[in-house]
Amino acid sequence: MPKYTKKNLSDEAFERLGEQFKAFSEPMRLRLIYALMDGEKTVSELVKETGGLQANVSKHLRMLLEAGIVERRKQGLNSYYSIADPSIFELCDLMCNSIRGRLTAELDSFSAARSSATA
Amino acid sequence: MPKYTKKNLSDEAFERLGEQFKAFSEPMRLRLIYALMDGEKTVSELVKETGGLQANVSKHLRMLLEAGIVERRKQGLNSYYSIADPSIFELCDLMCNSIRGRLTAELDSFSAARSSATA
DNA sequence: ATATACTATTACTCTATAGTAATGTGCTTG
DNA sequence: CAAGCACATTACTATAGAGTAATAGTATAT
Structure with a gap:
């Protein structure tokens, strides 16, 4: 028995890994992640800080949310986003x-x- | 003076980071990286191991090469690829x-x- | 109820790129 | 040099997604 056997990765594993990396592959999303390193922020704050349009910021936040990278908390008029992991x-x-x-x-x-x- | 000041990242830094992550964002490229974890391999070997078409494997290897993730060594008829970093x-x-x-x-x-x- | 503010969604255009077939390039061997 | 092999490139189609403007939801305030 060898000291180290390379684990067999399934097709699904490669797909999943790829999707995860892809979430980090756009400058705008990296900007958002970076902005959230200070802690929870609202969409408006993120729009200001990144200089993007609201629709675009919302869209990217949605992708980050679905990728499990950020979390969302709704309160009143605002959505508060934060780093999930x-x-x-x-x-x-x-x-x-x-x-x-x-x-x-x-x-x-x-x-x-x-x-x-x-x- | 605060204990920790978040470093300011330039637009270029975000672009560069994104490109780097993008290199890891396709299943086929992950398969290639994974295959190369055993060490240097030729294109033909990688074609066999990943089950892809030669043209596609070559194309992805080129992208990995340009991203600085793999290295290439040509010898005789073969190109030997290996993990650069x-x-x-x-x-x-x-x-x-x-x-x-x-x-x-x-x-x-x-x-x-x-x-x-x-x- | 109406107006307003914040966020999400939709519809659209444009660009990038994955996969594929065909072709090109360069070694190597008889 | 002619044939064959390994790899790279090109040209093409199809799809995904980035950015944007307009619109839709939803909570709050008056």
């Missing part, structure tokens, strides 16, 4: 670091080129 | 756990409903 912060951090890592590597390669050119 | 494993794990967490919660709520119904 805190593990999202880690996820975004990790992705940011991954990008940063690659950019740093790229930057280093340029520096290396310059220093070997001037050496 | 190991932090991708963590990323996928985290996303899987996030999904698992929510499914577990959902499952629990059903169990709770049943046990309170039968209590």
Whole structure:
């Protein structure tokens, strides 16, 4: 028996994973998630903060809601949205670091080129 | 001065982040990434393993390449692809756990409903 | 009841891209 | 060099979804 066996992922698992990643794949939705890192906010607040149109913000919030990324609480005239799953912060951090890592590597390669050119 | 100030993300940062997430948002690309977790493979091997058409596999590999997620090494007739950035494993794990967490919660709520119904 | 404010939905256009078939490109081998 | 193989690219169709304007719901206030 091997130390580590790669788990078999079903077709459904790949679909589900893809959908989840897709929820994070639009700048507007990332802006919304980012804005909600301060805590619960209303749609109007999010509209102001992201600079989007109300209809578009509502639509993206709906997608985030259906993806299970945010929660909604209705009170009076307002809908209050908040992050449903805190593990999202880690996820975004990790992705940011991954990008940063690659950019740093790229930057280093340029520096290396310059220093070997001037050496 | 506050303990923690949320970093300001530029429009470009949101775009870049979105693009990166988008690279992970298609089942076929996830299949390819998954297949490459064993290590370097040729296109033909990936075609067999994923069950996709060659043209489609090539196209998705190109996207992963441009996103910096995989690397390519050409030798003779073959192109050998491999994961470029190991932090991708963590990323996928985290996303899987996030999904698992929510499914577990959902499952629990059903169990709770049943046990309170039968209590 | 009427008016107003906040949010959600609908209908539309436009763009991006997934899948596919056909073709192109470049090695390699006889 | 001619044939064959691995891979990449192109051209096409079909679908999803982003942005937007207009409209519909729904709660509150007068």
